[in-house]
Amino acid sequence: MAVQKPTQPAPGKPAPDSTRRSEKSRRAIYDAALALVVEVGYPKTTIEGIAARAGVGKQTIYRWWSSKADVLMEAFLDLALREAGPAPYTFPDTGDLAADVKGVLRATVDQMNDPRFDVPSRALAAEGVVNEQLGRELVAKLMQPSLDLYIDRLRAAQDAGQVRPEIDPRIALELFISPLAQRWLQHTGPISHEYTDALVDYALHGLAPR
Amino acid sequence: MAVQKPTQPAPGKPAPDSTRRSEKSRRAIYDAALALVVEVGYPKTTIEGIAARAGVGKQTIYRWWSSKADVLMEAFLDLALREAGPAPYTFPDTGDLAADVKGVLRATVDQMNDPRFDVPSRALAAEGVVNEQLGRELVAKLMQPSLDLYIDRLRAAQDAGQVRPEIDPRIALELFISPLAQRWLQHTGPISHEYTDALVDYALHGLAPR
Amino acid sequence: MAVQKPTQPAPGKPAPDSTRRSEKSRRAIYDAALALVVEVGYPKTTIEGIAARAGVGKQTIYRWWSSKADVLMEAFLDLALREAGPAPYTFPDTGDLAADVKGVLRATVDQMNDPRFDVPSRALAAEGVVNEQLGRELVAKLMQPSLDLYIDRLRAAQDAGQVRPEIDPRIALELFISPLAQRWLQHTGPISHEYTDALVDYALHGLAPR
Amino acid sequence: MAVQKPTQPAPGKPAPDSTRRSEKSRRAIYDAALALVVEVGYPKTTIEGIAARAGVGKQTIYRWWSSKADVLMEAFLDLALREAGPAPYTFPDTGDLAADVKGVLRATVDQMNDPRFDVPSRALAAEGVVNEQLGRELVAKLMQPSLDLYIDRLRAAQDAGQVRPEIDPRIALELFISPLAQRWLQHTGPISHEYTDALVDYALHGLAPR
DNA sequence: ATCTAAACGAGACGGTACGTCCTGTCTTTCG
DNA sequence: CGAAAGACAGGACGTACCGTCTCGTTTAGAT
Structure with missing residues (x-):
């Protein structure tokens, strides 16, 4: 019942429950964000566009990320980790x-x-x-x-x-x-x-x- | 340094006559643009905001510059030149x-x-x-x-x-x-x-x- | 007066079992709906708001009623009956x-x-x-x-x-x-x-x- | 230069200049609003829908009317006046x-x-x-x-x-x-x-x- | 008294519409 | 004609709810 997120003082929002998070949506958002940035460029990449392309509601993006840049950073980080493979840094x-x-x-x-x-x-x-x-x-x-x-x-x-x-x-x-x-x-x-x-x-x- | 593109034959637009340009407006736009960028940051600096602060019609900006970045670049260039003084580069x-x-x-x-x-x-x-x-x-x-x-x-x-x-x-x-x-x-x-x-x-x- | 539609053979839905229905939730929903309508007006009364105020899951409302108006109608009918007392209509x-x-x-x-x-x-x-x-x-x-x-x-x-x-x-x-x-x-x-x-x-x- | 609208104290907004209003847009909005209400009903008639059907920006509606009901009232009033003809009330x-x-x-x-x-x-x-x-x-x-x-x-x-x-x-x-x-x-x-x-x-x- | 299936609270999800803001264009009025 | 003013079509923003769909967790009837 507790609204966890003990790391942050939670200024106003109730903090979503990350255990219920949809992995499928996350992947779709990463893919859409990276694809759009490559195809139309960063300024023309919009949160609405990412949501539409990922087949996801806008709120699902706003629930987990704070900005377009935040989405892209995670997406790119994820890409980098996947590319690097299991033994990444040498x-x-x-x-x-x-x-x-x-x-x-x-x-x-x-x-x-x-x-x-x-x-x-x-x-x-x-x-x-x-x-x-x-x-x-x-x-x-x-x-x-x-x-x-x-x-x-x-x-x-x-x-x-x-x-x-x-x-x-x-x-x-x-x-x-x-x-x-x-x-x-x-x-x-x-x-x-x-x-x-x-x-x-x-x-x-x-x-x-x- | 010329703002408008005299090199391009202006495919559709009539190309404004730069000899009749208002120097006062240009200065006001430079000042407003630089002040806004410092005060609220670049992303929140808008062309409307610059126009309003400069006491200038939006069209006056669009007539002479192609984008927010273009305005700011000229404004900053102008600032740099004024700061450097008449004998700039040594x-x-x-x-x-x-x-x-x-x-x-x-x-x-x-x-x-x-x-x-x-x-x-x-x-x-x-x-x-x-x-x-x-x-x-x-x-x-x-x-x-x-x-x-x-x-x-x-x-x-x-x-x-x-x-x-x-x-x-x-x-x-x-x-x-x-x-x-x-x-x-x-x-x-x-x-x-x-x-x-x-x-x-x-x-x-x-x-x-x- | 019956809430669920026993007359309809439930085309797709499994039709909830009204004998197991929580009376406490029903009362809480009635009270919340009436209070909200009086306090903030009908248009600003939302199903989410009723559920939150009643301390009830949204699905509990959707399970038993088909719309905001339906909830309110029952709530009001209930109020009217309670007010009228046991010997109502003369x-x-x-x-x-x-x-x-x-x-x-x-x-x-x-x-x-x-x-x-x-x-x-x-x-x-x-x-x-x-x-x-x-x-x-x-x-x-x-x-x-x-x-x-x-x-x-x-x-x-x-x-x-x-x-x-x-x-x-x-x-x-x-x-x-x-x-x-x-x-x-x-x-x-x-x-x-x-x-x-x-x-x-x-x-x-x-x-x-x- | 004066921001007229002397009838209302104009709490916050600059009050648009009605002399510059586009008659074409007004007519298109009236027609769209009436048509939509008849076709899909009032609750499903949305301001976005009216704007889209009228080929008009949403802001053009928000500039001149305060709500969906306000739009529809004017549209209907206009319809009534047009139907009644020049010698209306006897x-x-x-x-x-x-x-x-x-x-x-x-x-x-x-x-x-x-x-x-x-x-x-x-x-x-x-x-x-x-x-x-x-x-x-x-x-x-x-x-x-x-x-x-x-x-x-x-x-x-x-x-x-x-x-x-x-x-x-x-x-x-x-x-x-x-x-x-x-x-x-x-x-x-x-x-x-x-x-x-x-x-x-x-x-x-x-x-x-x- | 235990089992089990349902109703329950909670809330994430794909969506729609909201009302606001800004863009870049166009039009009107003034000097 | 340049410029101030600002209405316009368009479209993204971030928010609020919609109605649906899981998740555990009660809870009540049948075992």
Whole structure:
């Protein structure tokens, strides 16, 4: 009888009972949301449209999500988890840091060029830029796991003497990732394996002559 | 900088005569747009709201701009030009590349922490992520001029033997700028002078031991 | 008076077992329905609201009634029976037709000015105007018993030579009742004892001079 | 520039400028409303449905009317005025009161049996029963003009000595009209010329023997 | 006294309509 | 003719209820 949801103080709403939630509807909503974003773009994707395409009442969306961005984030997260498979997060460690990072970045490049990932994640990124709360959620749920792997790999490289010990891995990884992300988001240049390879070389050895 | 598209022969529309345009209305629209974006955020800023606040008919906006983002981009561009003053774009060259870049990045950091710049430029960046055409315009009009200065300075450093000659300055500058931009846009870490100083050091000397 | 429709062979539904019906729920639903109609008016009275106020599941209402109007009609009928007491329907016969009818009409006037009766019966009357089936039920269950008493009394008056024998009592009673009902429903004039007294005099003696 | 509507204190809304109102839309809305009410009934007639059928935005309805009932009342009033023609309201006076009233009531009966009048006016009557404000408007705009003609005719009959001088015409006319209206609204009996003829005879000569 | 089938409370579901807001177009009036 | 004003068709918003459909949980009759 109790209206559970002890984690949140429940400001006004009675909080729905998640044990009764329809799995079928959730899946249909995820699929509809992702399909619509790819087909018509994020701004023209509407909650009404998602509901109609999923064969679902609007209230079923509003009951479980707070906004269009929220729906899309979960849908995309779900997609990412399904794609990644049961053993999701690993980072190669062949002993050759440059080669390992280049490999991972090439995979990232390939994903950026796949519209199924590109369109929804651009939309989410854009929303996160303007909506700080969503942005933090995005980072925490979608990006942080991958970033942690970078950090681990960089630490291993430090232990192996391939990276200077005073380097902060948290900042170092941005030298690889941020330029790529920026190019991708802002269309400021081609996204290619050559580009990310160069990025790794520049970052590892610096711009100044030795 | 021209607002209307003189390049296009106007397939259906009569194309307004820009010589008769009301300067007062344009200013009022710029001011209203920027104020609203700062006050209520980009998504809640509407064309109707801008028109009402500017004391202007909606048609006056639709006559000269094609979208909310277009209005805001011009308004922000205008703001940037007015702030920069009559001698806008320069990049210091004391001979010490690291110091020069650190100085410029510290100024950028300060601007990012000023809400008058932060809010509108976030909004524009977000819009550009999702709307490629606008994104390209943004880059060309707002960012390219500054980026070119970085490139010039890096080239000078190459001439002075402070940067390896085989380095592509177009990619090199991303090592400074993208991590900062990314942190700023995605709230993934503090934006401080210490951070940008570290960025410059890492980028110039690389992560690997010498 | 039976609630469920034993006459209908239940085309698709299993037909609930009325012997197991919860009397407590029925009472709670009646009370909630009447209270809500008086408090917020008929249009804003909803089945969900009745269920919530009665502490009852919606299905319990849908199981036993077919519509909001149906619920209210039964609730009101129940109220009327409880108010009338165990010996409900009588009509005075003192031998003075005018006085007898005036007395009954005065009681009707008093009831029309009691919100507990006024509000629900207005709502039902309105619904019956638009929904013919409900209208007929209303007339049959709520009004016909009283009307029959009028007819009996008029017949007795005819036998006593106080009413012309060729008069149809079914039409005659409308001369008393309909003007009052009309005024009440349409707010076309004050509802008072003086008014109904005048009505009886006019109807009995006619408008034309003798 | 003034936001007129001096009759109402304009609590919050800016009050639309009626001089700019689209006559075409108004007509389309009237037609759609009347057609829908006749076709699907009042409860299933929705504002969205009217707007869709009229090829009009919902806001155009909400701008000028406050409710579905309000739309329908104006639409019906407009219909009544158009049907009545340019010389609308007259009441025959042949010197024979009974014949004159019978004639008018027969015409009323015929109208009650025409679905184009029956359905919308039932709906309005029902709404007016429950919504007092609307009910008063209905009476004032739709019924009062006709009632006044009855009163005038009855006064003339009093002057001619055909009706007792102490009779209040305002009450007297209800003896003719209310029974008919009540039968019609409540389906309590057939609506026919014979019935109204009898009504007139009963009312004029009374029920009691002379 | 136990079993069992139903009625029950609760409320999620697919829907419809609500009344509001904004879009982008069009029209009227003024300067 | 540009501009202020704002009505218009259209359509998405988020909310409220509709009537249906499960879920456990009483509860009352038959065992």
